[in-house]
Amino acid sequence: MRGNLFAVAVDLVVLTVRDGALCVLLRERTAPPFAGEPALPGGFVQAREDLLDAASRELAEIGLAIEGHHLEQLASYAAPDRDPRGRVLTVGHLALVPDLPEPPGEGAWTPVEKAGDLAFDHSRILADGVERARAKLEYTTLAAAFCPAEFTISQLRRVYEAVWSTEPDPRNFSRKVTSTPGFLVPTGEKVSSGRGRPGQLFRRGPATALHPPMLRDHAGLPA
Amino acid sequence: MRGNLFAVAVDLVVLTVRDGALCVLLRERTAPPFAGEPALPGGFVQAREDLLDAASRELAEIGLAIEGHHLEQLASYAAPDRDPRGRVLTVGHLALVPDLPEPPGEGAWTPVEKAGDLAFDHSRILADGVERARAKLEYTTLAAAFCPAEFTISQLRRVYEAVWSTEPDPRNFSRKVTSTPGFLVPTGEKVSSGRGRPGQLFRRGPATALHPPMLRDHAGLPA
DNA sequence: ACAATAGTGTCTCTTAGACATTATATT
DNA sequence: AATATAATGTCTAAGAGACACTATTGT
Structure with a gap:
């Protein structure tokens, strides 16, 4: 087989409802690229990990135990220049969680209407996640x-x-x-x-x- | 950044309606692994190619020009052992095409009910594609x-x-x-x-x- | 003439949408 | 008592489902 090699990440669109607004969990990036900008939480898929497992692990690392939380795969994003470090494919995931009394470890709940521009192509992933959630509430x-x-x-x-x-x-x-x-x-x-x-x-x-x-x-x- | 490296492929669930049956385009594998078994058409994503572009290219290589054909991303599959050659993530795509007078280059139209077991995890991808098509006809x-x-x-x-x-x-x-x-x-x-x-x-x-x-x-x- | 497919009309039943009233709690 | 939220009932309009008839072709 011959194919170019990619790093594979999972990114999470974690949605909740707070104070009457649909909110997404955003973290500020601490390292380049896009240091200081808001981004979706996520990370690389490990050696013998499947995609949903990686997303579950990221969710747990955020501080959201998986007790009945909804988690599903959203879509994959692999535009050649989406990450300046090289070829990275990310698999977006959608998580729906109840409004939590305490905010999760790092990161902040941000109303999706005020999310603004995010790092990488995360604005697009967020938009896809929100649209998926809206559609799924119908049926x-x-x-x-x-x-x-x-x-x-x-x-x-x-x-x-x-x-x-x-x-x-x-x-x-x-x-x-x-x-x-x-x-x-x-x-x-x-x-x-x-x-x-x-x-x-x-x-x-x-x-x-x-x-x-x-x-x-x-x-x-x-x- | 540190992440394990993957080869990334696209696989196609190409559906059409022939003689009153929903049919999928299958190709017999010529090389190992799974040589001789039916599989979805697909291939590796090239150096500076985005996912949909890769899927379009594969569709064209099959002999299905993209004139108005529907093509959308389905889901990604990356179970650690899904490919014996190593770590391969595949992005399944769904294509819907009209019944063609001539069959496409290689491959054969197979009623989805008679598809049987396919190579890799392609049976699962096919099932997801068929369910997506069925659901989309609703709305x-x-x-x-x-x-x-x-x-x-x-x-x-x-x-x-x-x-x-x-x-x-x-x-x-x-x-x-x-x-x-x-x-x-x-x-x-x-x-x-x-x-x-x-x-x-x-x-x-x-x-x-x-x-x-x-x-x-x-x-x-x-x- | 006959068979086969296309196209239109009507009735009923279910469900969405609009709306008013009663019930049970807190202050 | 006043107020706020919860719960139930009724009417109407729109659409789905069942069904019968007319229209236009080829054989």
């Missing part, structure tokens, strides 16, 4: 991945509001998610959100698909 | 990529029948596709399909998304 139950183990329907609705920048009708939303078998499992407990009537608590059910899907308003989206 | 206008430049609604319907193994109602199907703005552009011409009333010819329109989507019957599909 999967993945919104619950942004919620803690137990959550209310309001919390789940706020995820959709943050990710889609829409405000679905609370009553219709409730009807939709509760009528999808296996989406939500009631715990029987209730929790007060400070003021007002306490909401019922749910866990994630076994369902992964949402049928029929919950459609956002589409206006000229990419295929 | 995009991509079915037209399986049709020639001009086609009838019946031809388009036969694409759905082959890819989904369903038989949508011709009248409902027609209503759906003609009522989606920008999906089909009538040419004003008609064509006879041997017997019966000739059908009207259409071209692909500018629309890429299908809203609302055309839902297939879902029964426990992966997310």
Whole structure:
């Protein structure tokens, strides 16, 4: 076999919902290239490591244990000049995590709208990750991945509001998610959100698909 | 930077519809490893080549000029032992082409149901490609990529029948596709399909998304 | 004439979307 | 008591699914 050799990295688009905004975990680069600029967390794939394993390891190194976090491969990026050090292919991954009380080790949660320009081609990877998350909320139950183990329907609705920048009708939303078998499992407990009537608590059910899907308003989206 | 080095390849899942069956282009391997076994066409990424460019080149080398063929990245595969020659990462790509009068240079169209075991992890890549194509027919206008430049609604319907193994109602199907703005552009011409009333010819329109989507019957599909 | 395919119309049922009211908590 | 949030019910409109008929070709 003859092929040019590449270094292979994994980069992570770690998304969460904080204060009503979809946020991404960014780290400031400490070493060249792009020192001082914000970038996605990531690292090189090790000798006998598969891609998802490498991404899981990076996630753990950030301080995000893998307890039920959603992690999936996004896409690969290998433009010849994307890294000034040489030929590097990176496999972007998408991770969805609940809003954490404490911020993860290094790095800061940044609203995706304010992420600005990132190092390398990370802005593109981020955009792809955000679009993937937005699309998947339509036809999967993945919104619950942004919620803690137990959550209310309001919390789940706020995820959709943050990710889609829409405000679905609370009553219709409730009807939709509760009528999808296996989406939500009631715990029987209730929790007060400070003021007002306490909401019922749910866990994630076994369902992964949402049928029929919950459609956002589409206006000229990419295929 | 320190990372282990990989050879990087692109592999192609080239799909078409022939005789009512979804078919994939397979080549028999001539050299080890897996000599004599069927495999997806593919090759190594060259020195200053990006991934899609490499996939386009491979497609051209097969004899499939890129005139409007659909080509997209699928996913990357890098299990440590997937290639006995050493560490090889492959980026799977999905190509959708119309049924061609002449078969492409080397390789043979094989119904995906009869593909059997392929070399390397190509069976997995094929399965991912087929599932991607099936899913995309739901919410995009991509079915037209399986049709020639001009086609009838019946031809388009036969694409759905082959890819989904369903038989949508011709009248409902027609209503759906003609009522989606920008999906089909009538040419004003008609064509006879041997017997019966000739059908009207259409071209692909500018629309890429299908809203609302055309839902297939879902029964426990992966997310 | 007959067979085969194309194209159109109607009815029903499900579901999304809009909207008002009642229930239960905190202050 | 006042306020804030949760939960439920009803109406309407749009679209999917089932179905019957007419239209235009080749044999």
